Amino acid sequence: MPRVWAPLVLLPTWLVMVACSPHSLRIAAILDDPMECSRGERLSITLAKNRINRAPERLGKAKVEVDIFELLRDSEYETAETMCQILPKGVVAVLGPSSSPASSSIISNICGEKEVPHFKVAPEEFIKFQFQRFTTLNLHPSNTDISVAVAGVLNFFNCTTACLICAKAECLLNLEKLLRQFLISKDTLSVRMLDDARDPTPLLKEIRDDKTATIIIHANASMSHTILLKAAELGMVSAYYTYIFTNLEFSLQRMDSLVDDRVNILGFSIFNQSHAFFQEFAQSLNQSWQENCDHVPFTGPALSSALLFDAVYAVVTAVQELNRSQEIGVKPLSCGSAQIWQHGTSLMNYLRMVELEGLTGHIEFNSKGQRSNYALKILQFTRNGFRQIGQWHVADGLSMDSRLYASNISDSLFNTTLVVTTILENPYLMLKGNHQEMEGNDRYEGFCVDMLQELAEILRFNYKIRLVGDGVYGVPEANGTWTGMVGELIARKADLAVAGLTITAEREKVIDFSKPFMTLGISILYRVHMGRRPGYFSFLDPFSPGVWLFMLLAYLAVSCVLFLVARLTPYEWYSPHPCAQGRCNLLVNQYSLGNSLWFPVGGFMQQGSTIAPRALSTRCVSGVWWAFTLIIISSYTANLAAFLTVQRMDVPIESVDDLADQTAIEYGTIHGGSSMTFFQVNPYGCSPASGVGQDKVEMFVCWR
Secondary structure, eight states: OHHHHHHHHHHHHHHHHHHTOTTEEEEEEEESOOOTTTTOHHHHHHHHHHHHHTSGGGTTSOEEEEEEEEOSSOOHHHHHHHHHHHGGGOOSOEEOOSSOHHHHHHHHHHHHHHTOOEEEOSOOOSTTTOOOOTTEEEOSOOHHHHHHHHHHHHHHTTOOEEEEEESSTTHHHHTHHHHHHHHHHTOEEEEEEOOTTOOOHHHHHHHHHTTOOEEEEESOHHHHHHHHHHHHHTTOOSTTOEEEEOOTTGGGSOOTTOSOTTSEEEEEEOOOTTSTTHHHHHHHHHHHHHHHOSSOSOSSOOHHHHHHHHHHHHHHHHHHHHHHHSOOOOOOOOTTSOOOOTTHHHHHHHHTTOOEEETTEEEOBOTTSBBOSOEEEEEEEETTEEEEEEEEETTTEEEEOHHHHHHHHHHHTTTOEEEEEEOOBTTTBEEOTTGGGOOGGGGEESHHHHHHHHHHHHHTOEEEEEEOSSSSOOOBOTTSOBOHHHHHHHTTSOSEEOSSOOOOHHHHTTSOOOOOSOOOOOOOOOOOOOOOOOOTTGGGTTSOHHHHHHHHHHHHHHHHHHHHHHHHOGGGEEOSOGGGTTTOOOOEESOOHHHHHHHHHHHHTTOOOSOOOOSHHHHHHHHHHHHHHHHHHHHHHHHHHHHHHSOOOOOOOOSHHHHHTOSSSOEEEETTSHHHHHHHHSTTSOOGGGOOSGGGGGGEEEEO
């Protein structure tokens, strides 16, 4: 009996010893894009394995072996079959796949049941509903981090209106942080979903009609590139648009077909180009593409290939650290049994403590198995390719290099011809006296022309001055469009408006202004009535008709009083023949009715008369009248010359309220200006809630 049982007992023991042999450290990689002319994932795994095995510190240690398995399609059944082939091989970890979400979920579940570490290198899918296994680690940056990074970039550029183009419905869940920021800040974010035909042209036309300048694209690198090409066909790849791509591989796409390199294209990258092996890694992939492919598919290494490279290093590093505390061994597992790998949990704990610098930057994981403490590089497209203008760190947030960004803006204007819209207005822009003999910009002069010349010399651009078509500054219409220079800027008919354009809140919503160089307020210019020429009765102008009337009444009253007093007093009666005073009792009084009327006239004209008062009473009446005439004549003489030579200036309008409270004077401003908009919306400074003055708009007159 012992001879019978011995072979049966020793056979499985021998199998375990082979699986646990210290001469090999086996890792499984599942690739869903195994072609040589694709992403180069197979080559990257080979490069990582060979570099680790040739390292001096690996002498005498187990060699790293990576078994590669291929998935032809994203099928749960095929993935389960592949995992059942991998488990009996006794692997310490499973890597991949890079672009099969359903297969990745099956692999995570099986590895979780068997306690075998699983490395994901693909973006997260269904972040709200997917259960993350303890054995699953994701080297790809989380969608939450990318969402926060995009929000930080939008804040940096003070973007309050943007459009989000989504390739899948999960986009709203993946970019939850971005959506939450727009909800909190009450800014405008429109979301548009690609249809089943995957044609972005209708969406781009809607965005163009909405005048949205900032476009966020959440799609894979290929679809993102397609969207950009379609935008170029619609004329939306220009300096007026900003594109932000959330895909970390977009910077690897070729941009040779872009016509306008002034377009502001921003993207993110996680590659660590300062890594000692990065250049050799990129050259090896590029050489492989050149030898085996008709064309090089990428301008640099694909992200999934670099993540698989780093995943191999992370597994080997964790196994080395675990071996220092305990000897680990692997054994064949089976899909049909409940047996687990007893060292899987320990290895997962060490994997969460791994810290190393890889091709994709700093590699570290949090307790949830997500990547942490890393940085996303912010790239901007230039005529020489993408350049880094800043970075977003998980802990430190956004940090932008404003010097690089500003220099890129200046470089984008080099040797570019800008269309400048303006309006004739002294002294800002005027036609020269001999403008008929000149052409182009030489026909104009003024402050604006001088400023344009200085700017063109500093920024090295060319410009073409064009007068605005309708000859107005720009006001909003009832249908939402704008007229004048503002309308030409919105319609992209002009690149720049240089004029004495007033900065208003409504205009700032649709166009951007430079710093104001002059601040003015609204003034009321009243055209003074010239009046008529002096007439025959202009001598009456110094006094009003009422004064003349009372003077006449005073004259009659003095004459009557003088007549009565002279009749009553005995001293005004005298004998006309003094020699016959005793013989003749005839007495006369010089103040007859005619003389009583004539005496005040002589005093008023300051000419006197032959009649002299004799009695004290008549002399008192005469003195009062003479004092009155002295004052009146002095005032009249002083004012008569002024009234005949200078017209009296009557200012009936001293405020906007005075202007609105009258109907005799029509008022207006320059047609199509900011003052016109002010009076149309708020006729005379009163709030619309007051309910007064709205009918005054009918009196509004605009001069062209």
